[in-house]
Amino acid sequence: MRAAALLLPLIGVLAALLAADAAPAPEHELRARFLSASQLGTPPDGYRYSWGIDKNRLAYSGSDYLARSQISSSQTLSSREIAACGARCEATVGCGFFHPIRISGGSAPGITCALFRQKQAKSAATSTKGPSSTGGSVVDSYGYTRNAGAVTAPSTTRTSTTRTSTTTTSTTRTSTTTATTTSSSTAATSTSTSAVPAPPAGVDLVQYAPCVGISATVPLFVSHNAYTQPSLVRTAYLVMHGNNREGDKSFVWLAPYVGGATNPAVLIVSPQLNNVGDAAATGPSGSSYYQPAQNLAWDALGTGDLASNSQYSGADAAAPSSGPYSLSGSQCSSFQVFDSLLSDFADRSKYPLLSQVFVVGHSAGAGMVLRYAQLSSDTAAGTVPVRYVGANAASHAYFTTDRPLAPASNCTTYNTYQWGFASSFPRYVAQRVSTLGGATAIFRRFVARDVVTMTGDSDTYALFHYGAQDCNVQAQGGVDRRDRGYAYWAYRNLLAGTTTDVTAYYGYARLQASVSPVSVSSFRQQHCVVPGVGHEEEKMWQSTCGGQALKTGSITAVGTPARPGATDGTTGSGSTGSGSGSTGSSGSTTGTGKATTED
Structure with a gap:
């Protein structure tokens, strides 16, 4: 009995201890911060949930790493974000595993989607911070594996209508285009393992296949919030880079x-049309987004149109010439890239609120925009109005042989395309010239369109010592882009027979004496001079005129065609040469017809 009495307190103590051990701990001590598979919902079709982990992520490096992009700025992670990340994997060649990551703090908090070639082990998720470029801390991350292994061909993410201007037929056709959205390494090809740099903040890098039957793509820089919510878009801007081929910078400047x-x-789309031989992407720390095995590229020397960079005049791409994205004899004009994008904007089921499209460019990009405005279909964007804005173009396409300066006697190409409409057309241009009925008919269509041209009054060769200086462009106004821009405004008004006073513009006297007006039904073009600005893209958009040009309505900040720094004795209008050494004694241009780089 005594032993039993002694045991009772011990039994009580043991029971209390066991009871305490069995009692549930407070919820915050047991609950993992990462979400369970059931909380995240059903995985995307063809994928399975592999793992989740608290406070860690996989490294953005190694031979299996493909790309990363921010898919949401919110801290909420649901089946919607999982599906979006899965869609990016499915649209990326080589992707077999996607990795959603929640990041707090830093300059890019929210949900990041990282892509890998194959399943990654949970134990490899050892990084606790966001990338050094943005900072922040990892909240949690997850792994999803593709059941069928890595993607061998990008999935079709949307269908767009490519209209008559891209073909010799008059019928409308439907083309399949691939829109692979990434933000660090584009849709990697099966032969490429290198990543590309992350695009600017708030921007996605999209791989876009614009031409029917061709899988090769064009890199597009697009505004993330608008691109992923097209039903909210009211205004779209298609901006074309200059000769430096930096689509990311043109996006940021606009x-x-x-x-x-x-x-x-507001949807901003900035394509990048590379040259064959441009530096290829070397990784996240590099500066190039070009993937030669996958991306369309153009000849730097031109093919038939004498352009030094043939994409700006509508030529067909020359590459890729081998591998899974090879052109294989198919043709894709740079103007078809514009056609396909405008056709996409015309899709009312996708963009129900879209009310205005702007196609804008600076420098060589302006030259491309204006030439496209001359040739593109009237219904390229369906019923959505389009305004074309070109700033500081290096040269222009004239519709007659008239020029503000007499071409040099040995300048036999000054009226061939891209400086005129006499001959030497790329395929797309030849089709459109034939369909539209020649230069005069093209001019009538062109001046009836909503077009704004802008000229910086300090865009001179003395201040910005680069760009085309062959005889073809010098016949349009000498060595200075500024004077070529002034003369082209005077020329359009004289040829259309408008009542606008252009007597103060460079080249007026010679053009007025030679131009024979043609009848036009409408003249909707506008021009402005931006004082104190030279060949500077962002400053052109930042100006009062730029602000008006990038909206609908009239341009009131017209400015005056001043010529500061002119060395021919005039600072106002002027009608002779535009710089020392730019003209001969008779006021004609000098030099040969060999094209130089336009910018």
Whole structure:
């Protein structure tokens, strides 16, 4: 009995201890911060949930790593974000595993989607911070594996209508285009393992296949919030880079003046059309987005149109010439890239609120925009109005042999395309010239369109010592882009027989004496001079005129065609040469017809 009495307190103590051990701990001590598979919902079709982990992520490096992009700025992770990340994997050649990551703090908090070639082990998720470029801390991350292994061909993500201007037929056809959205390494090809740099904040890098039957793509820089919510888009801007072929910079220079990169009502699309031989992407720390095995590229020397960079005049791409994305004899004009994008904007089921499209460019990009405005279909964007804005173009396409300066006697190409409409057309241009009925008919269509041209009055060769200087462009106004821009405004008005006073513009006297007006039904073109600005893209958009040009309505900040720094004795209009050494004693240009790089 005594032993039993002694045991009772011990039994009580043991029971209390066991009871305490069995009692549930407070919820915050047991609950993992990462979500369970059931909380995340059903995985995307063809994928399985592999793992989740708290406070860690996989490294953005190694031979299996493909790309990463921010898919949401919110901390909410649901089946919607999982599906979006899965869609990016499915549209990326070589992707077999996607990795959604929640990041807090830093300059890019939210949900990041990283892509890998094959399943990654949970134990490899050892990084606790966001990338060094943005900072922040990892909240949690997840792994999803593709059941069928890595993607061997990008999935079709949307269908767009490519209209008559891309073909010799008059019928409308439907073309399949691939829109692979990434933000660090584009849709990697099966032969490429290198990543590309992350695009600017708020921007996605999209791989876009614009031409029917061709899988090769064009890199597009697009505003993330608008691109992923097309039903909210009210205004779209298609901006074309200059000769430096930096689509990311053209995006950044335009965005602040059209509503910003993160405004869901404003879609900005900036394609990058590379040259064959451009530096290829070397990784996240590099500066190039070009993937030669996958991306369309154009001849730097031109093919038939004498252009030094043939994409700006509508020529067909020359590469890729081998591998899974090879052109294999198919043809894709740079103007078809524009056609396909405008056709996409015309899709009312996708963009129900879209009310205005702007196609804009600076320098060589302006030359491309204006030439496209001359040739593109009247219904390229369906019923959505389009305004074309070209700033500081290096040269222009004239519709007659008239020029503000007499071409040099040995300048036999000054009226061939891209400086005129006499001959030497790329395929797309030849088809459109034939369909539209020649230069005069093209001019009538062109001046009836909503076009704004802009000229910086300090865009001179003395201040910005680069760009085309062959006889073809010098016949359009000498060595200075500024004077070529002035003369082209005077020429359009004289040829259309408008009542606009252009007597103060460079080249007026010679053009007025030679131009024979043609009848036009409408003249909707406008021009402005931006004082104190030279060959500077962002400053052109930042100007009062730029602000008006990038909206609908009239241009009131017309400016005056001043010529500061002119060395021919005039600072106002002028009608002779535009710089020392630019003309001969008779006022004609000098030099040969060999094209030089336009910018």
